[in-house]
Amino acid sequence: MFSASIIGRLGGTPELRSTSAGKQVCSFTVATDHGWGENKKTTWTKVVLFGKDAENAAAWLSKGGRVAATGDVYLDKWKGNDGSERTTLCMEARSFENLEPRDGARRDEPATRSRSAAATPPDDDIPFSGATGI
Numbered sequence: 001m002f003s004a005s006i007i008g009r010l011g012g013t014p015e016l017r018s019t020s021a022g023k024q025v026c027s028f029t030v031a032t033d034h035g036w037g038e039n040k041k042t043t044w045t046k047v048v049l050f051g052k053d054a055e056n057a058a059a060w061l062s063k064g065g066r067v068a069a070t071g072d073v074y075l076d077k078w079k080g081n082d083g084s085e086r087t088t089l090c091m092e093a094r095s096f097e098n099l100e101p102r103d104g105a106r107r108d109e110p111a112t113r114s115r116s117a118a119a120t121p122p123d124d125d126i127p128f129s130g131a132t133g134i
Contacts, residue, residue: 005070006045006091007099008032016058026054030067046090047071057096066099 011029018024026049031042047069049057061067071093080086 001072001074003071004073004091005068006030006032006047007066007068008045010061010063010065010067011044013063014058014061016054023050024052024054025050026057028057028061030069043089045073046076046088047093047096048090049093049096053093053096060098061096062100068097068099069093070095 008030011031014026014028016024016026028047030045030047032045033040033042035041069091071091073089073091076088076090078086
């Protein structure tokens with residue numbers, strides 16, 4: 001596993017569920033594009049959040065919206081029904097940022113939720129002080 005940050009669009013509505021122990025889990029896919037013109041390709045990443053971040057993601061994110069996420073990335077491999085090997089890029093996110101404007105908010109004021117951002121209030125004198133490490 002390694003840590004990374006991604007910025008892209010949600011491929012679907014986030015799915016919120018609970019574990020048997022009652023912990024909240026939210027999963028969604030994020031599409032990131034790379035390349036230009038005919039060589040443009042899309043990479044899909046399955047993102048999973050836990051706890052309060054999971055609840056916030058399910059409440060604030062919606063299909064097609066822009067999102068940033070930071071966490072540990074790994075490849076999930078399995079055999080498909082036809083016997084072929086399949087691979088999915090996955091991220092266990094530590095934080096996320098909704099890059100879509102909230103109702104009544106300025107465009108340069110994204111909705112942010114993460115464990116690190118919640119612990120310290122932003123300082124207007126320091127550039128990017130309200131950022132979540134992304």
